Amino acid sequence: MTGAGGFVGSHLVEALVKSGAKVKAFVHYNSRNDWGMLENVDKNVLKEVEVMASDLRDTDAVRKAVKGQQVVFHLGALIGIPYSYVNPRDVVDTNINGTLNVLTAARDFKAEKIIHTSTSEVYGTAQYVPMDESHPLNPRSPYAASKLAADLLALSFHSSYNLPVGVIRPFNIYGPRQSARAVIPSIITQTLVKREVNLGSIFPTRDLTFVTDTALGFIAFAECEKTVGEVVNLGSNREVSISELIQMVSTCLNKKIKVIKEKKRVRPEKSEVEKLLSDSRKAKALFGWSPKIDVKEGIRKTVSWIGKNIDKYKQEIYNI
Helix, strand or coil: CECCCCHHHHHHHHHHHHCCCCEEEEEECCCCCCCHHHHHCCHHHHCCEEEEEECCCCHHHHHHHHCCCCEEEECCCCCCHHHHHHCHHHHHHHHHHHHHHHHHHHHHCCCCEEEEECCHHHHCCCCCCCECCCCCCCCCCHHHHHHHHHHHHHHHHHHHHCCCEEEEEECEEECCCCCCCCHHHHHHHHHHHCCEEEECCCCCEEEEEEHHHHHHHHHHHHHCHHHCCCEEEECCCCEEEHHHHHHHHHHHHCCCCEEEECHHHCCCHHHCCCECCECCHHHHHHHCCCCCCCHHHHHHHHHHHHHHCHHHCCCCCCCC
């Protein structure tokens, strides 16, 4: 699995180990030997995992990681939208060329299934709701454009080489271990230490799925033979505005929140995605998936985890 040190990847590692799978976790190398969010996984689970540290852009390293694997979950990517405004070349190089490395290795070593991770950001703002897999594609940031290019590359390998790859397209995922570059942990971390929260626009709506539900969706997608060559949304079929999220966090912490609009946190006007709402009927029909944890319960779980791990966050800075 690539991206195993990330927020979603670490939860998927846990779910796979608990399901009895033998897991090789590919994480981004750093000199501290830090495995990212895998550091927060229960040690009894982690001891069952083979961890390999390198970089998606390193062709040889990716080939070494993929060789001998039956199923490849490709979650590795640079995912920060604000970061993609600042360093688009880094995002494109990692997300497109890194994906090419994974696909080529999977083809050469004849992997049985490749699950490529997309994002709802490739749709842009909803042109109709709910948004099914046929919704027009209109990426509005360098990040979203790089992910769409990677999606199409993955599907082209299915058409060109009969590679058994499918594209899973999660909408907005949240929960324990998520970095403060995302809006929910940003709201929570700031609220825990002060009563003023710096945010960008609070009117956009998002379709939110708790991370453990998403992890189970990945596994169900992988186990389903009908997902090869397909694109499948994973979402909750409910939209929640940023202002509603602020109120949920306020209620959980019993703390009134003053919102300060900070210009640097606002996306460029033509880049903003105002509305996302998933149509996930295809996931339900193909492999019986639907989320179990509603947003209020999920927010409570997330607030609880972040409260116990607040020292892992830098609340005083804007995380891009």
